[in-house]
Amino acid sequence: MNARRDLHRTVDLGDHDSPDEVEAAAVEAAVAGEFDEARCLFVLAGEAHMEDGDPGRGVSLFRRALELAEEHLGADDEDTLVVRGFLGRALTEASLFLEAEEVLTELLVDRDRLLEIGRAHV
Secondary structure (H helix, E strand, C coil): CCHHHHHCCCCCCCCCCCHHHHHHHHHHHHHCCCHHHHHHHHHHHHHHHHHCCCHHHHHHHHHHHHHHHHHHCCCCCHHHHHHHHHHHHHHHHCCCHHHHHHHHHHHHHHHHHHHHHHHHCC
C-alpha cells in the first residue's frame, strides 16, 4: 500500500475494505445475474486499483465492466461510453499506448457520431 491510500482514499469503497473485496462482490453480482451492480463494482474496483498505482489491474477490471456494459446496455449507451473512457485512461497509465490510442480514438469517433445523431433530432 502506498502512503496516499493509507492517509486518504479518494475512491469510496462503501462497505468494502479493499479493492479485492469489491472485485469479489462484482464477480458474485455477475454470477447472480445482477449485471448493472457487477458493472458498477468492476468500475469501482478498477478505480481503486488505479488509485493504488496498479493500472494493469485497472485495465483488467475495466475490460470486465466494458463486456457487461456492451452486452447489457449496448455500445452506444452513455454508461458504456464512460467505461470505455476509464479503460482508455487505464491503458495509458499502464503504458499500453497503442491500445489506448485505439480505444480512445474509437470513443471519440462514436461520441461525435452520437452528437451528430442528437443534433439531427433537434
